[in-house]
Amino acid sequence: AQRVTQPEKLLSVFKGAPVELKCNYSYSGSPELFWYVQYSRQRLQLLLRHISRESIKGFTADLNKGETSFHLKKPFAQEEDSAMYYCALIGAAGNKLTFGGGTRVLVKP
């Protein structure tokens, strides 16, 4: 079975400080991993995915297969980064997308 764990329910940081959201997964094969974000009063939307190797809005995420982690990082948090962040995993083509429990990020001025 595949599982995604986000150990922090809430992360509170000051503007300009680094922020790191933890995501750990369990899956026996080689998964594809994603971060989805939901800003206040907006829809859940894709932030980034591992296979793209891209930086979106200053966020990056590195897949560590040894530690089965896909942590999301941003060196300098902005107030507009305040949102709910969900890590998600898909095991293979045709498999279902499984979400973690989410981490609320609050960036204080």
Place this chain on the structure above:
Amino acid sequence: EAGVAQSPRYKIIEKRQSVAFWCNPISGHATLYWYQQILGQGPKLLIQFQNNGVVDDSQLPKDRFSAERLKGVDSTLKIQPAKLEDSAVYLCASSRGGSYNSPLHFGNGTRLTVT
């Protein structure tokens, strides 16, 4: 492009009553998903359609939940009879292909309260 449309936005019913939710996906998106999101948890997949065929319904409580996607476009999700633990936000999403290669586009959701 127009986003995924869901209705109603809110619904309050008593336990043992029935309820139905409607979803209109983005035009051209072959795959449609229904997720259940209980307060404080991440979304949980209930059912996934590819065109009008079911790809995965392993987590759908089939004794009370049903879903259909007629003509491979709109979809309805029904609960009959509802239980208190069905209180949640029901999210519909669509993607151009499967979720492995295509990002999911979510609707605003329907917030269901069962009293």
